[in-house]
Amino acid sequence: KAGVTQTPRYLIKTRGQQVTLSCSPISGxxxxxxxxxxxxxxxxxxxxxxxxxxxxxxxxxGRFSGRQFSNSRSEMNVSTLELGDSALYLCASSPTGLHxxxxxxNGTRLTVT
Amino acid sequence: xxxxTQSQPEMSVQEAETVTLSCTYDTSESDYYLFWYKQPPSRQxxxxxxxxxxxxxxxxxxxxxxxxxxxxxxxxLKISDSQLGDAAMYFCAYRPITQGGSEKLxxxxxxxxxxxx
Numbered sequence: 001k002a003g004v005t006q007t008p009r010y011l012i013k014t015r016g017q018q019v020t021l022s023c024s025p026i027s028g029x030x031x032x033x034x035x036x037x038x039x040x041x042x043x044x045x046x047x048x049x050x051x052x053x054x055x056x057x058x059x060x061x062g063r064f065s066g067r068q069f070s071n072s073r074s075e076m077n078v079s080t081l082e083l084g085d086s087a088l089y090l091c092a093s094s095p096t097g098l099h100x101x102x103x104x105x106n107g108t109r110l111t112v113t
Numbered sequence: 114x115x116x117x118t119q120s121q122p123e124m125s126v127q128e129a130e131t132v133t134l135s136c137t138y139d140t141s142e143s144d145y146y147l148f149w150y151k152q153p154p155s156r157q158x159x160x161x162x163x164x165x166x167x168x169x170x171x172x173x174x175x176x177x178x179x180x181x182x183x184x185x186x187x188x189x190l191k192i193s194d195s196q197l198g199d200a201a202m203y204f205c206a207y208r209p210i211t212q213g214g215s216e217k218l219x220x221x222x223x224x225x226x227x228x229x230x
Contacts, residue, residue: 042220045217055213094216
């Protein structure tokens, strides 16, 4: 089975631009979560989707948004980029249910200049 | 709010020896899961081991085992017979069991493990 696939692997954007990151979960997985990883703040939860519905949301400004499609693929969007948005963005998927560990992708490294 | 603390930013161990990584957490919940994830330079987070809070028996996975002390809210990871491939960032994570079924993880800041040949 293919793992969680995140595209692109690297991205360089300018302040004020917007960006869309993509995540394809493991086949059969219906839950997708997003995390932001920075040296200062560590790993922080962004949001979680299950069956196209946002199930939980972290403490991030409204510039960060996401969605999930009927095939469970997910995208996250960041508008009006700031320098502080530079980070590794990790996507994780799981089949469903409370007993399933998360399976992570390799992440998208976003650099904002 | 639930928090996870890893007090050792860096650790080192000689190949073939044993090392223990510390983790403490704060929660008022009685049911939850605890995890150790490994992140090598490839950036992918890999599940090492998990523990259900309602289970008193400590989880083990080959060379990896945990010491789960629920009352003390402590969850340490022991790596036996350390190998060069064990070198990575190790993250302790907590997940409450919620009615809504959320799988949100709360992570510690991580411990960088170096394995010396």
